[in-house]
Amino acid sequence: MSSRDLVLMTAPLREDFTIPCHEIGPAAGNPAVSFVSGLHGDEINGIYILARLADFLTAVEEGAYPKLRLAQRVLIIPAVNVLGANTLRRAWPFDQSDQNRMFPGNQMGETTQRIAYTVLEATKKSAYRVDLHGSNLYFEELPQVRLYDPTPEERETARLFGLPAIMERSVSPVFTTTLMYSWKYWPGQSFLLQVGQAGSIQLPHCQQVFRGLVAFLGRIGVLEGVEVAEADQEALYFTRECSVRIYADRAGMFVSDKTLGGWVSKGQELGYIYDSFNGAVRTRVTAPAAGLLTGIRRQPMLFEGDLLVRICTR
Numbered sequence: 104m105s106s107r108d109l110v111l112m113t114a115p116l117r118e119d120f121t122i123p124c125h126e127i128g129p130a131a132g133n134p135a136v137s138f139v140s141g142l143h144g145d146e147i148n149g150i151y152i153l154a155r156l157a158d159f160l161t162a163v164e165e166g167a168y169p170k171l172r173l174a175q176r177v178l179i180i181p182a183v184n185v186l187g188a189n190t191l192r193r194a195w196p197f198d199q200s201d202q203n204r205m206f207p208g209n210q211m212g213e214t215t216q217r218i219a220y221t222v223l224e225a226t227k228k229s230a231y232r233v234d235l236h237g238s239n240l241y242f243e244e245l246p247q248v249r250l251y252d253p254t255p256e257e258r259e260t261a262r263l264f265g266l267p268a269i270m271e272r273s274v275s276p277v278f279t280t281t282l283m284y285s286w287k288y289w290p291g292q293s294f295l296l297q298v299g300q301a302g303s304i305q306l307p308h309c310q311q312v313f314r315g316l317v318a319f320l321g322r323i324g325v326l327e328g329v330e331v332a333e334a335d336q337e338a339l340y341f342t343r344e345c346s347v348r349i350y351a352d353r354a355g356m357f358v359s360d361k362t363l364g365g366w367v368s369k370g371q372e373l374g375y376i377y378d379s380f381n382g383a384v385r386t387r388v389t390a391p392a393a394g395l396l397t398g399i400r401r402q403p404m405l406f407e408g409d410l411l412v413r414i415c416t417r
């Protein structure tokens with residue numbers, strides 16, 4: 104068990120800074136599992152979950168949980184965009200570049216390219232690779248596993264996280280510079296977890312994903328001694344085609360008392376768009392189809408055409 108500096112960078116003035124990582128478990132070969140979060144600095148849920156996971160696994164290594172044993176090594180990088188996390192910025196603060204558009208990176212390149220190169224080198228040989236994200240500052244996502252053109256093995260493994268939804272997507276022909284895209288070139292399995300909303304911690308989501316990661320480590324045999332219930336919840340697979348989206352038909356203030364993860368019926372009331380000056384109801388937002396509520400807008404101020412709600416139909 105140890106933590107070390109994955110990347111060391113010098114700063115224009117005063118102290119250098121680093122991107123630290125945890126390496127926990129038997130020190131032989133490549134880490135069996137690599138967890139990454141904070142490629143986007145304002146996605147706090149993932150940073151919190153992985154920092155807590157590192158604390159838990161370190162305690163396991165130190166014997167605080169006598170029934171548990173780490174059989175293989177785990178690599179955890181809680182915050183790749185460490186400067187963005189310090190300033191609650193999605194992008195890399197110096198040049199506003201998106202760290203998740205810098206892969207596979209370049210050892211001799213600019214800072215974000217060197218970071219990308221180092222993160223990919225550290226993680227690419229793991230049998231299992233997991234990248235945690237949140238949505239943006241406006242939209243809350245139900246904790247879910249995202250699969251991109253998955254192999255049958257990845258589709259099977261995705262169930263082991265025990266999260267309520269598994270969303271399949273095609274690898275984007277446009278965003279070829281993401282960590283996920285680069286991982287795909289390597290043997291092993293890759294997963295993206297989408298958790299909640301950026302800018303703050305939604306504790307119930309974090310607790311659910313934390314339990315999911317521990318169960319996952321147990322089910323793949325990396326963490327021995329975990330008592331895992333048979334699939335806590337039936338995992339549901341959704342493709343893009345089963346997503347129904349509701350967009351704002353006018354500007355205003357969107358308010359909803361709905362929480363994610365519930366099933367809604369066709370025509371069910373989901374929230375209101377109010378006139379934000381006189382408070383009059385402009386639109387009563389209802390579900391156009393029955394399904395699982397997987398995403399909802401939390402920043403109320405709207406322009407016409409903004410995404411309000413996503414429902415996944417069976």
Ligand SMILES: [Zn+2]
Pocket residue numbers: 142143146235236237
């Ligand atoms: Zn992200």
